[in-house]
Amino acid sequence: MRLLIVEDEKRLALSLAKGLTAEGYAVDVVHDGREGLHQATEGSYDLVILDIMLPGLNGYRVCAALRAAGHDVPILMLTAKDGEYDEAEGLDTGADDYLTKPFSYVVLVARIKALLRRRGQGAGASPVHVHGDLKVDTAARRVFLGDAEVTLTAREFSVLEHLVVRAGEVVSKGEILEHVWDFAYEGDPNIVEVYVSTLRRKLRAELIRTVRGAGYRLETAR
DSSP states (O other): OEEEEEOSOHHHHHHHHHHHHHTTOEEEEEOSHHHHHHHHHHSOOSEEEEESSOSSSOHHHHHHHHHHTTOOOOEEEEEESSSSSOHHHHHHTTOSEEEEESOOHHHHHHHHHHHHHHHHHHTTOOSEEEETTEEEETTTTEEEETTEEEOOOHHHHHHHHHHHTTTTSEEOHHHHHHHHSOTTOOSOTTHHHHHHHHHHHHSOGGGEEEETTTEEEEOOOO
16 A cells, blocks of 8 residues: 655654555655645555645645545644644544654554555455455455465565456556555666566466566456
8 A cells, every 4th residue: 555644854754654664555755745735636645644734835734635626535644742733623624533743653553554444444345355266355464375374575465465456457567666665766677576476486376467568467266
C-alpha cells in the first residue's frame, strides 16, 4: 500500500518514511501544503499523513480541499500539542483520525492499520484473495499455498499483494516500482525481476507469467 506524508519537519518526516517503508509500505514525502495537495490529488494513495502546521497551505485547508474535490482517501492529521489547534476542527474538515505530537511510533502504525482496515471494510472489499490453491490475506499479511503457509519478507509480500489485487491483469514493472517502492526510487529497475523470481521460487513458477514487453500477470484459476 502507498502512503503520502505531508510534514514540514524534515527529520520527523524522513524518520517516519524510513520506519513505514520497513513495515512494507511505499512512502512518498513532501514538506509543503500546496505540494501535498497536488501530490495527493494526482497520486494514487491508500492513506495520507497530514501535518496541520505547514507552509503554503495548512493541513486543515489541504484536507478540506481534498474532501471538496471528492477524494475519500483516509487522512490522519498530526499536530503539536500547543492548544492552538484542536481535534474537533481537524475532524470537521474531513480528517479520519488525529494524533498529537509527540506520539509513539507504535501508536502511529496501529492508527494507520486501523484506518486501512476500516476503509477496506467500508468498501466491501475482502482482505482474503483466493486464486486456485493460492490464498493471500492482505489484512493479516499471510500467504498460503494449499495447506502450507509461505513465509515472505515485507517487500516480497507487497509485490505479491499488488499482483494479486489485479489478478488476471498485466501489471508493468513501472507500476510495481511506483507502488511497492516509491516515486523517488533511483535504484536498478531490475529489482522487480529479482523479487518476482523469488516469489516464483517460493510459490510456483507458473503462477506469475511474464508478458514480454508489458509486465507480469498473476494467473487466475481456470
